[in-house]
Amino acid sequence: MLRACKDVILREIAGEYILVPAGEAALKLHGMITVSESGYVIWQKLCEGDCSEGELVKSLCAEYEVDGETAAADVREFVCRLSELGLVSEVAADAPCEGAV
Amino acid sequence: MDPSEVKYEAPLTKHLFRKATSRGMPLSGTIEVSPVCNFNCRMCYVRKSPQEVAAGERRMLEVGDRLRIAAQARDAGALYMLITGGEPFLWPGFCILYEELVRSGFLVTVNTNGSLIDKDTVEWLKKLPPVRLNITLYGASDETYGRLCRSPQGFTKTAAAVDMLRAAGVPVKLNCSLTPENAEDLEAMIAFAGERDLIIEVNTYMFPPVRRCGSGKTEDFERFTPEEAAYYHIKRYRLQYGEERYADFLAGLRDGCARIEGLDEYCTDPLDGKVSCRAGKAAWWITYDGLMTPCGMIDRPSVDITKDSFAACWEKLREETDKLRLSGVCQRCESRSVCHSCAAMAYAETGTTEGIPRYLCKMTREMQRLAAEYLRAKEL
Numbered sequence: 001m002l003r004a005c006k007d008v009i010l011r012e013i014a015g016e017y018i019l020v021p022a023g024e025a026a027l028k029l030h031g032m033i034t035v036s037e038s039g040y041v042i043w044q045k046l047c048e049g050d051c052s053e054g055e056l057v058k059s060l061c062a063e064y065e066v067d068g069e070t071a072a073a074d075v076r077e078f079v080c081r082l083s084e085l086g087l088v089s090e091v092a093a094d095a096p097c098e099g100a101v
Numbered sequence: 102m103d104p105s106e107v108k109y110e111a112p113l114t115k116h117l118f119r120k121a122t123s124r125g126m127p128l129s130g131t132i133e134v135s136p137v138c139n140f141n142c143r144m145c146y147v148r149k150s151p152q153e154v155a156a157g158e159r160r161m162l163e164v165g166d167r168l169r170i171a172a173q174a175r176d177a178g179a180l181y182m183l184i185t186g187g188e189p190f191l192w193p194g195f196c197i198l199y200e201e202l203v204r205s206g207f208l209v210t211v212n213t214n215g216s217l218i219d220k221d222t223v224e225w226l227k228k229l230p231p232v233r234l235n236i237t238l239y240g241a242s243d244e245t246y247g248r249l250c251r252s253p254q255g256f257t258k259t260a261a262a263v264d265m266l267r268a269a270g271v272p273v274k275l276n277c278s279l280t281p282e283n284a285e286d287l288e289a290m291i292a293f294a295g296e297r298d299l300i301i302e303v304n305t306y307m308f309p310p311v312r313r314c315g316s317g318k319t320e321d322f323e324r325f326t327p328e329e330a331a332y333y334h335i336k337r338y339r340l341q342y343g344e345e346r347y348a349d350f351l352a353g354l355r356d357g358c359a360r361i362e363g364l365d366e367y368c369t370d371p372l373d374g375k376v377s378c379r380a381g382k383a384a385w386w387i388t389y390d391g392l393m394t395p396c397g398m399i400d401r402p403s404v405d406i407t408k409d410s411f412a413a414c415w416e417k418l419r420e421e422t423d424k425l426r427l428s429g430v431c432q433r434c435e436s437r438s439v440c441h442s443c444a445a446m447a448y449a450e451t452g453t454t455e456g457i458p459r460y461l462c463k464m465t466r467e468m469q470r471l472a473a474e475y476l477r478a479k480e481l
Contacts, residue, residue: 009205013178016120018113020208022229023203023228027230031111032208033113
């Protein structure tokens, strides 16, 4: 399962979707990053709770007229890039939520 | 150190400012939390004692006021937020405001003298780091801090804070306001920054303190003569960037095509008679007592944010800023691309944005004279 870093806030500024680090993520990220419209959809889905790559592909297909193969490639690329930045991580399916007691 | 680092803006930031300026969006804001400071610098444009604040005609904004303003600014598209003072770490509401701003998705920078930052503060900042802390360096010894800031242990405390912040990975930039009281420390301050691999921005031009004394009043204000400001402006460049770049810089000054970095990180030189920096177009400033202005160096135009919503005040400020005009003489001046005068400087120096800030004329002429003299001696 994939989990979004809780210290990142998605904002729409002047028509751009931007991920703003708010917390220790800022020490790694040093700034902000823009995401595309499909990235916006993927991030929104991740923020709803942990999910699999397959679920992300499904939500992308539901939002846009795009075939499964293209959507899967988009999701893979997005997840890879954000994983490198430490903004998305792989967790076990039954892993407790961050901050849960 | 590379000169471009001092004013570096990421391409995304530039892109956002271009879009915000064309759309009239309040992308970048400054919240001045308090004019009260534990230092008492001779050239400060804003400092007041708690007693002076209490006796003022307008009340100081509370934490709740600022949280409301920030939330409304966020809704209007604000992203960059600078917290300044006085000394922000002295203001009791600072932690609440800072945490809320960072957690709600602002990119927060803080201006501070650094002297109140201890181990616990560093640990707190590590958990919720700012984009950057801008620490003003006033000298390289406690003696200088005592003389200029009336804070006899100021340097020791500030240096300790800088080192703790660096060790914790919290981004720090140094700002230096050079005056007759600390000019002899220039080399040592640049070395201090170099030893720590920190960017230092040295400014030798000091705004007349409009907000303390009124505009156009430059008497009884301790700053360099224009000629001294020019001399130290050139000297600091040589110390910071080395001989080769220094010669290029001087050639640019002599030939009238050197771009002097502005005094505010969002300023650019005016070109069309109107204010063409981001002030009042994509940037705003809220004073400690609730006035929205385009820039903290001037006291008007201003809109009372305690009387209306952020969005309404911003629209009014934009309209008023658009009416400001600069001197036609400045627009046509052959040293335009070397001089860094702006609307705020013209207003602070002369009492009107349309005035000619002669101090800057003299400073620019002297820089060009010094450049030509040096290059002639070197046969360059």
